[in-house]
Amino acid sequence: MRLTEVFATHTFRTAAIACAAFGATTLLLFGFIYWQTAWLETRRIDVFLSHEYLVLSHEDPATMLADVNTRYNSDPHRQSFAALFAADGTPIAGGLAARPAGLPNDGAPHEAAAERRGEHGTTRERMRAVAGRLPNGQELLVGRSEEDLAKLRALVLRALGLGLLPALAASLGIGLFASHRTIARVREVNQTIGSIMQGHLYERLPTAGTEDVLDQLADSVNVMLAEIERLLAEVKGVGDNIAHDLRTPLTRLRMRLESGLTRAASQSELNAVVGGAIADLDQSLAIITALLRIGELEADRRQAAFAPVALGALLAEAADLYAPLAEQRGIQLHLAAGADQTVLGDRGLLFEAVVNLLDNAVKFAPQAGWVTLALLVEAGGPVIRVADTGAGIAPEEREAALKRFYRADPSRHIAGSGLGLSLVAAILRMHGFGLRMSDGAYGFAVDILCHGKGDA
Amino acid sequence: MHPTPSAPATSVELRRATQRRRILLIEDDSALARNVASELDHRGYAASHVPDGPSAFEAMHAAQYDLLIMDRMLPGLDGIALLKRLRAENIMVPVLVLSALGAVDDRVSGLKAGGDDYLIKPFALDELFARVEALLRRPRETRETVLQAGDLSLDLIDRTVTRSGRPIDLLPREFKLLEYLVRRPNQVITRAMLFEDVWNYTFVPHTNLVDVHIGKLRRKIDAPGETPLIESVVGSGFILRAPD
Numbered sequence: 001m002r003l004t005e006v007f008a009t010h011t012f013r014t015a016a017i018a019c020a021a022f023g024a025t026t027l028l029l030f031g032f033i034y035w036q037t038a039w040l041e042t043r044r045i046d047v048f049l050s051h052e053y054l055v056l057s058h059e060d061p062a063t064m065l066a067d068v069n070t071r072y073n074s075d076p077h078r079q080s081f082a083a084l085f086a087a088d089g090t091p092i093a094g095g096l097a098a099r100p101a102g103l104p105n106d107g108a109p110h111e112a113a114a115e116r117r118g119e120h121g122t123t124r125e126r127m128r129a130v131a132g133r134l135p136n137g138q139e140l141l142v143g144r145s146e147e148d149l150a151k152l153r154a155l156v157l158r159a160l161g162l163g164l165l166p167a168l169a170a171s172l173g174i175g176l177f178a179s180h181r182t183i184a185r186v187r188e189v190n191q192t193i194g195s196i197m198q199g200h201l202y203e204r205l206p207t208a209g210t211e212d213v214l215d216q217l218a219d220s221v222n223v224m225l226a227e228i229e230r231l232l233a234e235v236k237g238v239g240d241n242i243a244h245d246l247r248t249p250l251t252r253l254r255m256r257l258e259s260g261l262t263r264a265a266s267q268s269e270l271n272a273v274v275g276g277a278i279a280d281l282d283q284s285l286a287i288i289t290a291l292l293r294i295g296e297l298e299a300d301r302r303q304a305a306f307a308p309v310a311l312g313a314l315l316a317e318a319a320d321l322y323a324p325l326a327e328q329r330g331i332q333l334h335l336a337a338g339a340d341q342t343v344l345g346d347r348g349l350l351f352e353a354v355v356n357l358l359d360n361a362v363k364f365a366p367q368a369g370w371v372t373l374a375l376l377v378e379a380g381g382p383v384i385r386v387a388d389t390g391a392g393i394a395p396e397e398r399e400a401a402l403k404r405f406y407r408a409d410p411s412r413h414i415a416g417s418g419l420g421l422s423l424v425a426a427i428l429r430m431h432g433f434g435l436r437m438s439d440g441a442y443g444f445a446v447d448i449l450c451h452g453k454g455d456a
Numbered sequence: 457m458h459p460t461p462s463a464p465a466t467s468v469e470l471r472r473a474t475q476r477r478r479i480l481l482i483e484d485d486s487a488l489a490r491n492v493a494s495e496l497d498h499r500g501y502a503a504s505h506v507p508d509g510p511s512a513f514e515a516m517h518a519a520q521y522d523l524l525i526m527d528r529m530l531p532g533l534d535g536i537a538l539l540k541r542l543r544a545e546n547i548m549v550p551v552l553v554l555s556a557l558g559a560v561d562d563r564v565s566g567l568k569a570g571g572d573d574y575l576i577k578p579f580a581l582d583e584l585f586a587r588v589e590a591l592l593r594r595p596r597e598t599r600e601t602v603l604q605a606g607d608l609s610l611d612l613i614d615r616t617v618t619r620s621g622r623p624i625d626l627l628p629r630e631f632k633l634l635e636y637l638v639r640r641p642n643q644v645i646t647r648a649m650l651f652e653d654v655w656n657y658t659f660v661p662h663t664n665l666v667d668v669h670i671g672k673l674r675r676k677i678d679a680p681g682e683t684p685l686i687e688s689v690v691g692s693g694f695i696l697r698a699p700d
Contacts, residue, residue, distance in 0.1 A: 285578055320629055321655065324668040351657070 006179045015175020019168050026164045034156045038149050045128045045144050046109040052142045053107060053130040056082065061136060068093045068140075080144050081116070087137035096141070097122050100129060105139055107132035112143070126150075185214055201229045246284050253280035290423065297349070297426040306431075309347045311375050311382055311450070312340030318354045319373050326362050332370035333362070341375060341382035343450045345431050353427040356420040357386040357446050364390030365443075372442055381451030385442070392444025398437045424448075477592055478519065481505035482512045482526040482538070483554070492525070495581055496588070509533025516542070521549055523591055525584075528555035528566060536569045543570035550591040554579070563658060582692040586644040593643060605638045605698035608677065608685060619677055630673050637686065637696040646693035670694055 006012055056064055068082040083094025091098065097115035104110060112129045115122045129143035189205050196203050204225060205218040260273030319335040326333035343350075354373075361371045369389035376383040424446075428435055434449035479501050483489040489505040496503035506512050508531050512524075524542075528535040539551060553571040555562060563574045573587050603610040607620045615631055617624040626634065636654050637645060647666040651657050670686060678684050687695050 282580075289576075321665065324672045325665055328668050328671070348658070355657075 005183060006176060009179040009182055011182045012175050012179035015171060015178065019171045019175070022171065023164060023168050026167075027160070030156055030160055030164075034153065037152055041149055041152070042128065049109050049128060049130045049142050049144060050107075052080075052082075053132060053140065056142060057107075057132060057134060057140055061134075061138075064140070065093055079147065080142070082143070083141045085139040085141070087139070089139070092138065094141070099131075099139065099141070100127075103129055103131050103141075105131040105133050114143070182214070189214075189218065196225065201225065201232060246287060249280045249283045249287075253277050253284075256280065294423055294426045297423070297430055305346060306344045307347070308342045309345045309350055310340050310342050311350075311384060312337040314347065314351055314354065315373050315375055315384065318351065318358055321355065322358050322362055326371060329362065329365075330367050331362060331365045334370060334372045334374075336372065336374040338375055339377075341377065341450075343382060345433075345450075349427045349430070353424045353448065354384060354386065356424050357448075360420055361386050361388035361390070361446075364388055364392075366390060370443075372445075374442075376447075378449070378451075380449065383450065384448040385445050386447075387440075387442040387445035389443040392439060393437060395437075421446075476500060476502040477522040479503045479523045479525060479588065480512065480515055480521045482507075482509070482524065482530060482535070484508060484527060484529075484531050492581075492584070495585075499585060501588070507531070509535075509538040512538060513541075516547065516549075523588060524549055524551045525588070526551060526553060528553055528557060528562070536565065539566075539569045539571055550594075552584075552587055552591055580691070582644070582689075583646050583648060586646045586649060586692060589643055590640065590645075590649065593640070603635065603638045605641055605685065605696060606683075608638070608698075610635055610638055617677070619679070619682070622679065624676055626673075626676060629669070630676065633669060633673055634677070637694070638698075641696050641698040644689050644692050644695050649693070 056067060059067065065084060068084050081095045083096040083099075084092040085099050086092050089099050095117050097117050100112040100114040103112040107130060109128050109130050111126070113124060113126050114129070116125050126146045127143040128146065129141055131139060131141040133139050185206070185208060192203055192205050204222045207215045207218045207222075209215070256273055256276050260270055260277075264270040264273055315335060315337045319333060323333055358371070358373060365371050365388040371389075372385065372387040374385040374387070376385055425435060428448060431450075434451070436447040436449055438445050438447065479496055481489055481493055481496070481503055483492070483505060484507045486507065489507070493503040493505045504515065506515050510532055512526070515521075516524075526535045526538065530538065533541075535553060535555075539553070542549070542551070550572045551570065552573045552575060553566045554575050554577055555566065556577045563576075566574045572591055575584060575587060601611065601613045603612065608617065609619075610617050610631075612635070615628075617626055617631065617634065633650070633654050636650070650666050674684065674686050677686075683697075685696055685698070687697055689695050
């Protein structure tokens with residue numbers, strides 16, 4: 001991993017900006033503390049010096065000389081000192097080698113630098129000093145070394161060095177580490193995406209388990225991948241099923257045409273062959289049409305066109321449509337729509353779903369059996385029940401019954417593409433409605449739950 | 457692109473040729489177009505075909521047509537756009553739209569754009585002929601409140617039916633079905649047409665629903681000994697026979 005790459009990451013930049021801001025604030029704070037302390041200390045020294053000068057300058061010359069020599073030179077810390085100069089500037093007493101150049105003798109405190117005599121020769125020191133001319137022409141100076149201020153400055157700088165720099169270095173380091181980690185994770189994610197793009201749809205983006213933004217993003221992408229995988233599997237399943245279900249009629253068609261070509265002796269025999277061939281083709285086309293319709297319903301989940309649908313009227317219409325067929329087959333068709341219920345949906349599609357179920361029920365109910373079309377009200381909402389006294393679908397086969405092309409075994413001899421239930425499921429999914437199958441006194445029932453809880 | 461029919465030899469043929477109704481087929485699949493045109497010719501129509509929208513416009517300006525059959529997806533100018541332009545130019549010739557797009561929305565948009573009927577590919581030739589004939593004839597939209605078909609009469613106000621004076625008791629759905637047939641006498645009506653027009657459903661149920669409904673209607677309107685009014689046409693649908 002190149003360093004420039006690390007510097008380019010958002011994480012690192014954020015860390016660097018935070019470091020800079022932290023450093024600047026700390027410097028400002030320390031600077032302020034130093035400045036305030038130095039100012040106060042200077043003021044304190046100035047007041048002290050002015051007082052000392054006032055006291056000394058009013059002493060008689062002999063006492064003054066003695067005081068200058070004894071008291072001020074005896075300070076073990078060599079902080080305070082005093083000096084007396086002759087009118088021409090020659091030192092008379094005190095610890096200074098010469099009068100500080102440029103120090104005004106106005107009796108007020110000033111900043112100065114002077115050569116100071118000590119046990120190891122003279123040293124140049126910065127000081128605060130008050131100088132003034134005495135009535136006898138001599139010059140009196142009292143001063144105090146700025147060593148305290150220098151110590152304070154050193155302390156502040158040391159604190160900065162010990163505190164701020166390691167803190168900055170540490171945060172930059174953490175930034176570098178985090179960026180490094182981010183880059184490593186992004187790289188891992190990129191590799192996974194590359195692999196997914198090559199067709200390994202079962203792979204999932206790695207997560208660190210930290211629930212951070214990257215994890216959240218990866219989780220969303222993973223959910224999307226799962227859905228894509230499911231859809232692709234479904235499409236593949238459908239493709240396989242199309243191939244499978246078309247193979248039978250197409251094979252029959254081919255054989256029919258082939259034998260017609262070689263064996264048909266007369267025009268009427270050939271006509272029969274062609275008629276059969278057209279019927280086979282129609283069956284294949286019906287399968288394709290039904291599949292396209294399911295695909296269309298699943299791709300198009302528009303709900304903008306939904307409007308209130310009166311279910312009672314819809315069931316009555318469906319019963320009206322199927323009444324003659326049921327009568328012809330000797331099946332009793334009961335309509336129990338009771339009080340009307342209204343749901344939001346696409347009337348045409350809901351009707352198609354009900355008709356598909358009814359079509360199945362009428363087809364599967366035995367002679368002299370009965371079919372019930374009922375509108376029930378459950379806690380969740382309205383339920384449309386289509387029940388018949390036919391064989392029904394075994395519980396373990398019910399889920400598979402919803403899958404395209406699946407036909408419960410006892411019904412294999414009954415014509416139909418077997419797509420009815422899948423179409424119903426697709427319509428219900430589009431509406432967010434559920435589907436339930438059950439057995440009871442009413443026979444085998446398929447319920448459309450107009451409130452979303454079910455198996456579909 | 458305008459195949460001229462062979463010159464009529466006799467006066468009878470000439471009269472037939474002038475009476476033949478002209479159909480323009482707009483279809484870019486030339487094999488399908490040739491087949492359909494030749495079948496239409498065979499059935500007594502004068503069919504010509506063009507492959508795209510612009511040449512359809514040329515043909516429409518050069519000659520009068522009684523019916524257009526157009527593919528919905530055409531190169532250059534698609535069927536819907538062509539249809540809208542025709543209607544915008546106030547060309548009101550009936551149009552049958554053919555389409556491989558079977559979705560309900562496609563059908564609705566096709567009819568909204570000015571199509572008079574919509575047929576989904578693949579289609580049976582008999583279905584096509586039935587719809588062509590239906591579009592060319594247009595149903596009887598009379599102001600009369602009583603429709604007659606031979607000895608059968610439908611009172612549209614009272615919703616009552618009599619045959620040779622004998623009252624026939626029909627359910628509302630049966631009346632609706634009979635009215636549809638009586639308005640289109642001597643004309644093949646397919647199951648899909650009935651399902652679309654009488655019941656307003658665009659999907660086709662797997663079972664022989666329509667036949668059962670027609671069967672019930674027949675048993676009610678034909679008394680023993682009477683000539684059956686509704687005939688079945690093998691492979692196509694039904695036809696209500698009535699003297700013109």
